[in-house]
Amino acid sequence: MNKIRKSFPVVKHSLYANTAAIGLMSEELQEWRQEHDLDFLIGGSEMKMESFHMISGVRDTLGKFLGCDRNRIALSPNFSLALNTVIEGLSKENNVLLLQSDYPSVNWPFESRDFNLTYAKIDDKIESHIEEKLKHGKIDVFAFSLVQWENGLMISSDFIRYIREQYPDLMMIADGTQYCGAFDFNFDNSGLDILGGSGYKWLLAGTGNGYMLFSERASERLSLKSIGFNSVNGNIEAKNDIRLAKRLEPGHLDSTCFGSLDFSIKKLMEWDIKIIEKHNKTLIEKARESLLRLDLLDIAVAKRKAHGAILNIRGGEELFSYLSDNNVCCSRRGGGIRLSFHLYNSESDVNTIVDILKSAPSSLSSYKN
Incomplete structure (x- = not known):
C-alpha cells in the first residue's frame, strides 16, 4: 500500500481521515x-x-x-x-x-x-x-x-x-x-x-x-x-x-x-479490491480498538463483528478544532467527529491520530460535547 499511497499528494501533508466526505484524487487520474x-x-x-x-x-x-x-x-x-x-x-x-x-x-x-x-x-x-x-x-x-x-x-x-x-x-x-x-x-x-x-x-x-x-x-x-x-x-x-x-x-x-x-x-x-478490503479492515479494527480504550466510541461499536471504514468519536467543536489544528482532516457528523480510513491511509496515520487524541485536554472529549 505504500506504493499506492504515493499516488495521493494530500496524504503527504495531511492526516486525511475524511474519505467518507470525499475521496482523494490520484495523480494518475x-x-x-x-x-x-x-x-x-x-x-x-x-x-x-x-x-x-x-x-x-x-x-x-x-x-x-x-x-x-x-x-x-x-x-x-x-x-x-x-x-x-x-x-x-x-x-x-x-x-x-x-x-x-x-x-x-x-x-x-x-x-x-x-x-x-x-x-x-x-x-x-x-x-x-x-x-x-x-x-x-x-x-x-x-x-x-x-x-x-x-x-x-x-x-x-x-x-x-x-x-x-x-x-x-x-x-x-x-x-x-x-x-x-x-x-x-x-x-x-x-x-x-x-x-x-x-x-x-x-x-x-x-x-x-x-x-x-x-x-x-x-x-x-x-x-x-x-x-x-x-x-x-x-x-x-x-x-x-x-x-x-x-x-x-x-x-x-x-x-x-x-x-x-x-x-x-x-x-x-x-490494485486489487480484495487487498484493499483487507487493508481497510485492518486499519478500522486497529482504530476501533485504540479508540475504545480511550472511551471515545459508543460501546455498541465494540459489540459488532463487522464494521464499515468509518468511526464516530465523542467530541464537539472544540475537539474538532483541536484535531484540525493538529493537521487531521475529518468531519463533524451525528453529534460527534467522524473519522474514515481508506487505501492511502496507514497504521502510522491511525497511531498519530490516536496520540493526538491522547494529548487533547480531557474536557474536549467529554460527554458534554
Missing part, C-alpha cells in the same frame, strides 16, 4: 483528466462523439467490478438523482421500511412522497430490529445504506441474503456509496434488487458520476416514465423498446466525469 480535456480542445465534436462509446464502456467496468450484467447498469450524475427517478416508478401504495437517521438522500425521497413508512432503529442490534419490522408489518420495500454515513455501522451481507430467502417478494434498495470501493462486492450474489452509489467517495472518481444496478426482477416492479434521446442512443426507432437502466439516462452524460469513474475503478481493480 489528474493526468488522465488533463489529457482528456486536451483531446477535446484539439478534437472538438469528433472527440466528443467518440467519447460516447467510452461512456458506454463504463458499464462493462462497473459490471466487472461490482458483479452485474452491463445491461442492468444505469449511469447517473449521482445516487440522489437516480433514486428519485427510480421511486417515481413505484406504486405509492407500497409499504416502505427505512432506517432511523439513515443518509438523507436515502430517506428523504421516500418521505417526500405518499408512501406508507415504517422505521427500524439503528444500533448494535440493527438486524434484529429490521427483522422484527418485517415479521410484524406488510413491508413491500426496504431501502437502506449498506454502511451508515454517521458512524460506519454496516449491515451484515449474510443478513441481507437471509432476508432475501425469508422474504422473496421484498424489494431491497441499497445505497452503496459508503461501501463500494472500500470493500469487495458482488451484486448478483448480494440478494439486493437495486444498488446505487456515487463515485466521489470510496471509488475516488470525483463528483458528477454515479451508478445504479438492477436485478432481473426489478423491472417487474418498476414503471418508469423518464425518457430522452440518450435513452435510445440516438435511435428514434427504439423509442418503445427501452430497457429499465436506460430510463435513468434520458440525456447525455459527461465524458470527463464518467471517464474518471472508469479510470478510477480500473485502478482499484489493478
Whole structure:
C-alpha cells in the first residue's frame, strides 16, 4: 500500500481521515483528466462523439467490478438523482421500511412522497430490529445504506441474503456509496434488487458520476416514465423498446466525469479490491480498538463483528478544532467527529491520530460535547 499511497499528494501533508466526505484524487487520474480535456480542445465534436462509446464502456467496468450484467447498469450524475427517478416508478401504495437517521438522500425521497413508512432503529442490534419490522408489518420495500454515513455501522451481507430467502417478494434498495470501493462486492450474489452509489467517495472518481444496478426482477416492479434521446442512443426507432437502466439516462452524460469513474475503478481493480478490503479492515479494527480504550466510541461499536471504514468519536467543536489544528482532516457528523480510513491511509496515520487524541485536554472529549 505504500506504493499506492504515493499516488495521493494530500496524504503527504495531511492526516486525511475524511474519505467518507470525499475521496482523494490520484495523480494518475489528474493526468488522465488533463489529457482528456486536451483531446477535446484539439478534437472538438469528433472527440466528443467518440467519447460516447467510452461512456458506454463504463458499464462493462462497473459490471466487472461490482458483479452485474452491463445491461442492468444505469449511469447517473449521482445516487440522489437516480433514486428519485427510480421511486417515481413505484406504486405509492407500497409499504416502505427505512432506517432511523439513515443518509438523507436515502430517506428523504421516500418521505417526500405518499408512501406508507415504517422505521427500524439503528444500533448494535440493527438486524434484529429490521427483522422484527418485517415479521410484524406488510413491508413491500426496504431501502437502506449498506454502511451508515454517521458512524460506519454496516449491515451484515449474510443478513441481507437471509432476508432475501425469508422474504422473496421484498424489494431491497441499497445505497452503496459508503461501501463500494472500500470493500469487495458482488451484486448478483448480494440478494439486493437495486444498488446505487456515487463515485466521489470510496471509488475516488470525483463528483458528477454515479451508478445504479438492477436485478432481473426489478423491472417487474418498476414503471418508469423518464425518457430522452440518450435513452435510445440516438435511435428514434427504439423509442418503445427501452430497457429499465436506460430510463435513468434520458440525456447525455459527461465524458470527463464518467471517464474518471472508469479510470478510477480500473485502478482499484489493478490494485486489487480484495487487498484493499483487507487493508481497510485492518486499519478500522486497529482504530476501533485504540479508540475504545480511550472511551471515545459508543460501546455498541465494540459489540459488532463487522464494521464499515468509518468511526464516530465523542467530541464537539472544540475537539474538532483541536484535531484540525493538529493537521487531521475529518468531519463533524451525528453529534460527534467522524473519522474514515481508506487505501492511502496507514497504521502510522491511525497511531498519530490516536496520540493526538491522547494529548487533547480531557474536557474536549467529554460527554458534554
